[in-house]
Amino acid sequence: MSDAALWATVxxxxxxxxxxxxAGHLIPEHWLASDRVARTAALxxxxxxxxxxxxxxxxxxxGITLDARxxxxxxxxxxxxxxAPFLVVVILAAATAAGLxxxxxx
Amino acid sequence: MTxxxxxxxxxxxxxxARPDERTEVRAAVRQAVSxxxxxxxxxxSFGALSVVAGLDLxxxxxxxxxxxxxxxxxxxxxxxxSGGTSAAAVTTAGLLGLRNTLYGAQLxxxxxxxxxxxxxxxxxxxxxxxxxxxxxxxxxxxxxxxWWTGIGIFVVWNLLTLVGALAGDAMGDxxxxxxxxxxxxxxLALLWPRLASRVMQLTAALAVVVAVALLPFVPPGVPVLAAxxxxxxxxxxxxxxxxxxxxxxxxxxxxxxxxxAPSPEAPPASTRPADPAGQGDPSTPTDPPxxxxxxxx
Numbered sequence: 001m002s003d004a005a006l007w008a009t010v011x012x013x014x015x016x017x018x019x020x021x022x023a024g025h026l027i028p029e030h031w032l033a034s035d036r037v038a039r040t041a042a043l044x045x046x047x048x049x050x051x052x053x054x055x056x057x058x059x060x061x062x063g064i065t066l067d068a069r070x071x072x073x074x075x076x077x078x079x080x081x082x083x084a085p086f087l088v089v090v091i092l093a094a095a096t097a098a099g100l101x102x103x104x105x106x
Numbered sequence: 107m108t109x110x111x112x113x114x115x116x117x118x119x120x121x122x123a124r125p126d127e128r129t130e131v132r133a134a135v136r137q138a139v140s141x142x143x144x145x146x147x148x149x150x151s152f153g154a155l156s157v158v159a160g161l162d163l164x165x166x167x168x169x170x171x172x173x174x175x176x177x178x179x180x181x182x183x184x185x186x187x188s189g190g191t192s193a194a195a196v197t198t199a200g201l202l203g204l205r206n207t208l209y210g211a212q213l214x215x216x217x218x219x220x221x222x223x224x225x226x227x228x229x230x231x232x233x234x235x236x237x238x239x240x241x242x243x244x245x246x247x248x249x250x251x252x253w254w255t256g257i258g259i260f261v262v263w264n265l266l267t268l269v270g271a272l273a274g275d276a277m278g279d280x281x282x283x284x285x286x287x288x289x290x291x292x293x294l295a296l297l298w299p300r301l302a303s304r305v306m307q308l309t310a311a312l313a314v315v316v317a318v319a320l321l322p323f324v325p326p327g328v329p330v331l332a333a334x335x336x337x338x339x340x341x342x343x344x345x346x347x348x349x350x351x352x353x354x355x356x357x358x359x360x361x362x363x364x365x366x367a368p369s370p371e372a373p374p375a376s377t378r379p380a381d382p383a384g385q386g387d388p389s390t391p392t393d394p395p396x397x398x399x400x401x402x403x
Contacts, residue, residue, distance in 0.1 A: 001160075001186060009192040010165045013182050014172035016196060017203035021175075022228040024210020025219075032211045040341030041205050042300070043309050044334050048202050049177065049297035050310035051317035051333030052184045056290035059329075061189055063322050072287035073294060080298045086148045093291030097284030 068106035072097040127244050134247040138238050138254030145176075145234050146262020148292075152179055153270020155289055158280040159187035163271050170267040174260060175232055177202040177296050181330075184289060190327020198327065201334050209236040216248055230256025309340050 001009065024032070032038070057069045076093040084092070100106040149170065156166040161183070169179045178199040185195040210231045216239075219227050230253075239252035277283050301307050313333035320329040 001192065003162075005192055006161065006165060006186070009182070009186065009195050010161070010168050011172075012192070013178070013196040013199040014168060016200040017173045017175050017178050017206070018229060020200065020203045021206045021210055021231045022225060024207035024212075024231065025214040025217075025224055025228045027211060029211045029215055032208055036341065038208060039344070040338055041208055043306065043337035043341045043344075044201055045177070045205050046297060046300045046306050046310050047313040047333045047337035047340075048181065048198065048330060049293050049300070050313040051330040052181060052293040053290050053297060054314040054317045055188060055321065055329055056184055056293060057287075058318060059188055059321055059326075062324075062326060064318065068284070069287040069290055072284060073290050076291035076294050080295060085144060086292075086295045087151060089295045090148065090151045090288045090291050094284035094288040097287035098282060099284075101282065101284070 068097040068100040071100060071106065127246050130242065130244050130247040131250045134238065134242050134251035135254050137241070138251050138258055141234050141238055141255050142258025142262055146259050146266055148176070149263035149266035150270035150273070151288060151292055152176065152183075152263075153267040153272075154274030154277070155180070155270075155285060155292070156183055156267075157271050157274035158277075158285050159183040161186070163268075163275070166267060166271045167264070170264045173199070173203075174229060174263070175203050175206060176263075177233075180289070180292055180296070184293070185327045185330065187289070188326040190330075191325065194325075194327025194331060198330055198334075201331075205233075206231050209233075212236065213239060213252065216245060217252065227252070227256070230260055232256065232259065234259055305340070305344050309337055312336055312340070 053073070057073045058064050058066060072093040075096040076089050079089045079092050097106070152170065153166055156169065156179075157163070161169070169182065173179055173182075181202050182195050182199040185198050190198075210228055213227070213231060213236060214224070217224075217227050235252050235256035238255040239248050242248040242251045274280075274285070277285070280286060297310065301310060313336055316336050317329035317333045320332055324332075
């Protein structure tokens with residue numbers, strides 16, 4: 001993506017996100033009060049995040065590569081199960097991948 | 107009783123402040139500060155990952171200042187870093203920002219704002235500010251919790267985005283530091299507290315299968331959007347007991363309120379999101395808190 005395209009992406013996405021927040025404050029509350037809307041929004045959020053986990057962990061452009069990211073994600077999952085703070089989870093995952101690569105194991 | 111512009115609002119018909127209301131406001135501010143620090147801190151990982159993904163410092167700061175929604179910000183990086191199109195990046199960030207629309211609809215009746223204050227409130231409407239606000243019992247504490255958390259996170263998040271971006275710039279090869287693995291871990295941490303119900307777990311698993319299966323065959327960015335489409339289909343067909351708007355913020359131990367207010371309208375515990383922090387995520391509620399809470403003993 002060129003720098004101009006990247007700027008356009010950053011600005012457009014930011015305005016979309018801000019607009020969505022503002023819409024919530026402006027529209028009548030009951031418009032969004034349906035169970036189905038709430039459920040679908042929650043599912044979309046979880047689905048996008050799950051897909052992003054997968055793509056970030058095994059994706060490689062348009063393909064799949066298994067490398068140090070996979071064990072690093074496992075370590076992150078264990079840290080989350082142990083209720084570690086967000087930053088600790090992220091640092092442990094990075095350290096795992098960096099360590100495995102430094103040792104030539106992945 | 108005022109006869110100001112909001113006289114038609116039911117909120118104006120509240121009784122005088124209870125004696126313990128100030129204590130509640132102080133407690134809300136304390137929660138807000140601890141949540142702000144805990145959440146704002148991971149702005150450092152966003153800043154570092156952003157420069158690694160190829161954004162420069164001003165672009166990174168625009169995202170934290172203007173988009174200001176962690177999930178959407180990380181998602182934009184993810185799509186850009188994997189070579190996705192601009193349209194895919196904007197759509198993914200927007201879909202992840204949709205939940206903020208629901209939060210806004212829930213917050214605005216109690217905030218009762220107009221003009222630029224309403225725009226400012228919308229800007230700081232995120233998981234955490236909604237979670238802290240809706241965990242309060244009185245309207246004053248609700249407002250204090252919302253503003254202190256929203257503005258607190260905004261300040262810390264942006265300062266640490268800057269620190270992270272400068273550090274990321276100085277780090278050199280991101281792979282040697284494992285930063286490519288950090289992105290997946292960041293998404294997992296955002297996802298984790300949302301996996302409470304069986305339907306959520308199955309949908310997330312389905313999303314992973316769909317995204318990975320499509321990965322080799324479609325342009326970058328599309329697998330993630332396909333997963334969103336799966337969720338929309340599941341949302342239409344899945345039969346589930348009442349699932350209210352849930353606010354799910356990852357709040358680590360210690361940062362959470364010690365006694366989340368039980369809401370009279372709250373659903374049974376089984377339909378609430380899990381609480382990875384044990385006693386804590388201030389995030390249960392759900393239905394917009396109503397003014398009658400201010401009349402609770």
